[in-house]
Amino acid sequence: MGIIQTIKNLIKRSQYRMTTESLASITDHPKIAVTSAEYRRINENLRYYQSNAGKVTYTNTDGMTKQREMTVLPIARTASKKIASLVFNEQASIKLDDEQANEFIQETLKNDRFNKNFERYLESCLALGGLAMRPYVDNGRVRVSFIQAPVFLPLQSSTQDISSAAIVTKTIKASGQKNIYYTLIEFHEWANDGKYVITNELYRSDNQNVIGDRVPLAEIYEDLEEQVELNGLTRPLFSYLKPPGMNNKDINSPLGLSIFDNAKSTIDFINTTYDEFKWEVKMGQRRVAVPENLTETRMVNHDGDVQLVKRFDTEQNVYLRLSTNDMDGGSITDLTTAIRADDYIKTINEGLSLFEMLLGVSAGMFTFDGQSLKTATEVVSENSDTYQMRNSIVSLVEQSLKELIISICELGSLYGLYSGTIPQMEKIAINLDDGVFTDKNNELDYWTKALASGIVSKAHAIQKAFNMSEADAKNMIQAINQETMDTANSQRSQQDIDIYGE
Known part of the structure; x- marks a missing residue:
């Protein structure tokens, strides 16, 4: 490294020391125009999309508090995936009237496998409430980066669209026996003279839940400039897509809602019912009470050999050994209880029907009556x-x-x-x-x-x-x-x- 470059790096480091910032959360940055409530809502959507329902706490027969994983239906992910596949698939095509522009776009999209990638990320858009797409140059080619809702935060917006935004990238770097968490915030803004300005800020923390202190970019990004100005752009470098409909959670927010944002209580109801159904099936497995004397083992000497005789297979969990005094007449008794399968299945289907109504899709999209398959004409007429x-x-x-x-x-x-x-x-x-x-x-x-x-x-x-x-x-x-x-x-x-x- 040359002397001049070394001096420049020292100047940059001194500037950072004079302008050190510390952020607990990404929404604490003064430029970001997203409330902490909106940011929490997006992360809650991610939890539903991941089918992460947490644990169920219960008390067993001994009076001890226990926890177990809740069994859930991946209904949020299923709905997002199904609707995304109806909107976009790999057969979709993009054409331009201008021959040169069309050739450039077709080559760019083909090399980047855009159709295949966009179909996947459209699912994320519907599930999390938004998706941004940003072109960038890599090895002499234009490629497209997909920025999902949790790491795309608006700075300024009009009533029509988001004009300035922050894009967040997280990196983990090992340092001895612990991990260091880096957060790069990439600000896309318009200057007063009409130039498009991209500013990069890097933050470091020992805690993955805290953004941390601002540090020089050179700690992990040697070639990244602090600020880049682009001339000749007529619109933001990113394109923001969100599901249709008003954001009724925050009417002043430019961010979109997940397709199931207003159906979370219904998803909870479906999951609770399904979890109880599975638990009832487990608890309703066959149980037989057997007198204690019938489960005893004996040592039998047969021709000089010692042999172990078992009344019941020890691997079976069907039999419950009880003292003869605790049993009526000392006979084998069936303790199995009936499983309320029909009631649970009907309740789950009622929940799914309500979920279809809240999503705005036709009845029968997620429920199935088991009677018959639909013809193409019936699909067209009934799926209005x-x-x-x-x-x-x-x-x-x-x-x-x-x-x-x-x-x-x-x-x-x-x-x-x-x-x-x-x-x-x-x-x-x-x-x-x-x-x-x-x-x-x-x-x-x-x-x-x-x-x-x-x-x-x-x-x-x-x-x-x-x-x-x-x-x-x-x-x-x-x-x-x-x-x-x-x-x-x-x-x-x-x-x-x-x-x-x-």
Whole structure:
């Protein structure tokens, strides 16, 4: 390391000593505009998503207090996964009208396996209430980083969107016999002159539950700058996606709610009932009271050998040995109690039905009557609530993906990886296949009739019927016209060609 660089590092370290900050919690930072209650709510959503219900405390027959793990249904994760798969899958496509921009985006998304990753992280978005996507440059390529709700905190926001945010990254480093916990806070802000500024702050702590004291970046990030200014960005470098609906937990918060945020008490009810059901099954296993004299073992001398004779298998837990005096008549007695399976199953299904209502999906999405499978037509007609919920999420996903595409192109342009024009929102076509709900024949029939009646153009009808961009629809019209002309020419008689020419 050169002398000049050494002096610069010493100056940086002295600046940190003069501006030392200490944070107990991430929400204590003066720049972060998230209340501690909102931050706790997000972490509580994570606990439900992980199916972490804690322990059950009970008193046994000896009067001793015991604890056991609660048995739960992963209903929060199941709901998030199922709805995410209805909204987005690997068959989804993104196309741009501009050929150069489309080629750059397709190559970027393909190399980063974006479709596969986004389907997984969309599940996290629905479960935790939000997801941010930030493009970055790595080894000459633009890649996309997914920032989940617990580590994405807004700084400033308008009524429409979050314009500035903090992204938190945690790192653990071993130091002797103990761990050191580092927290990197990456601030994305707009300066007064319109420049986009990224500021990095590093904090260190011996306690994983405390953010700790601010330290120089060089402790673990040698090449990371304290501040970077980017010119030419028209929007934040990140794109924030949240589930539809108002945040009724904090109406002033720009953060979204989990799809099950208002159904947590119902999830608790389902889990409690399921845990009691399983415990009853365990307690209801077969029990037989056996007189003590029937369980005794004897030593029998047979031909000089000593042999142990057992009345019952010692590995069995079915038999309960009691003193003959404690038993009526000294006979074998069945102590097994009936399991209330039907009552518990009915109660769990009632809870699941309530959960479906609170989520806003159609009845039967999580419950099953065991009678019959649904046909495709019945799914389309009966899943109207699920379809409406999906459409609400789809519109937000499409908007967020379009914003991400623009940010990828702008970042690629700043680093010389892309030389084309920055695409406009309306020139980006997002195709999220909804074949599960949409009857393609009915869709085609609808737009064919609309075209025949003259109320829509051919290009518009093709766009809607086949979910194409405007450019692709016009190309299809040209191909159809050319095929029509070729067919007409092939059907002309030789005499007609001789008179009128080819």
